[in-house]
Amino acid sequence: MAPPEVSAPDGACAGTGWSAVASAPANSQLAGVLAGFVFAGFVMILTERRTSPLRTATLRLFIAGFIVLALDSYAFSLLTGDVAEAACGRVWTESLIASGMLVVGAVAVISGMSWLLASYTEVQEGAATGDPAADGHPEAMQALERLLRRSVYGITVLTVLLLSTAAHDYVNVVFAGRPTPWWASWVSPLYVLLVGAAMITTVWRRQRREARRAGEPATPARGELPIAFTCAVSYAVLGTAAIGVTTSTPVSAWNPVPEAVAACTVGVVLIMPVPTVLALIHAMPRPAARVPGPRSAAGPEPAPTPDPEGPGAA
Numbered sequence: 001m002a003p004p005e006v007s008a009p010d011g012a013c014a015g016t017g018w019s020a021v022a023s024a025p026a027n028s029q030l031a032g033v034l035a036g037f038v039f040a041g042f043v044m045i046l047t048e049r050r051t052s053p054l055r056t057a058t059l060r061l062f063i064a065g066f067i068v069l070a071l072d073s074y075a076f077s078l079l080t081g082d083v084a085e086a087a088c089g090r091v092w093t094e095s096l097i098a099s100g101m102l103v104v105g106a107v108a109v110i111s112g113m114s115w116l117l118a119s120y121t122e123v124q125e126g127a128a129t130g131d132p133a134a135d136g137h138p139e140a141m142q143a144l145e146r147l148l149r150r151s152v153y154g155i156t157v158l159t160v161l162l163l164s165t166a167a168h169d170y171v172n173v174v175f176a177g178r179p180t181p182w183w184a185s186w187v188s189p190l191y192v193l194l195v196g197a198a199m200i201t202t203v204w205r206r207q208r209r210e211a212r213r214a215g216e217p218a219t220p221a222r223g224e225l226p227i228a229f230t231c232a233v234s235y236a237v238l239g240t241a242a243i244g245v246t247t248s249t250p251v252s253a254w255n256p257v258p259e260a261v262a263a264c265t266v267g268v269v270l271i272m273p274v275p276t277v278l279a280l281i282h283a284m285p286r287p288a289a290r291v292p293g294p295r296s297a298a299g300p301e302p303a304p305t306p307d308p309e310g311p312g313a314a
Helices: 020-047 053-080 088-122 125-129 137-174 187-212 224-248 259-271 273-282 294-298
Strands: none
Touching: 020 053, 020 088, 053 088, 053 224, 088 137, 088 224, 088 259, 088 273, 137 187, 137 259, 137 273, 187 259, 187 273, 224 273, 259 273
């Protein structure tokens, strides 16, 4: 005898073709694996027993990324266990909040990797020792650091687009079969335009700052990283608490999803990551000024002159 069909425990409803519950285990594993790599990088930096402003910035971002991704893995695991009937609205609310946490954690990890490479290019080991073979290593690391720093911009744009798409699908799910509110039709495209304009302005201001401080040692800004750390950790804590409260409420409270709850969920998920992302972009490490070593500063060594008192003088 075939088991009875369940109306919508898998979250695939309103014709979206996407199952929030079926994708939750993979997302939970992804967040957990990323958190494990972040923890390994955190331990690696601590074992080197060297401190600098860039390494401190790296540790700050790795701590924030680890907290966000660890809580996000737990949030997706909670979503996996939501198999109640007619729980489509509740499942998609949990999924949207957890997706926003995954976006914040991923951007924090990529930014931390950029800071990590910048900290390795900070010390010009070859220039200090005068070894030509070692002196070529910082240039390669600086090129890799610049490539990763520019990749952060593209990854951030991609995460913004994916988050706006998830919010658009969420609106279609929770308002299926009833009148759509006035804000539902334009919230996703307007979000992309406003955040895109804010990112372009942030990158422009950052480039102007780099031009004014060209040649100075690469040091992290004072305000942006604390703001990014506070926003990321706060979003992770509030998001996990919101998912816990959502899971504990009965299914009848989500059929249908109240318009105020849907608007609050979309607003929090779309707005709270913005200060974190903009602060991370504005605080990206600048290319470190190359410190000339003993050979490059003094020039090539002069050729030895013959000793006039040597054997040839006689």
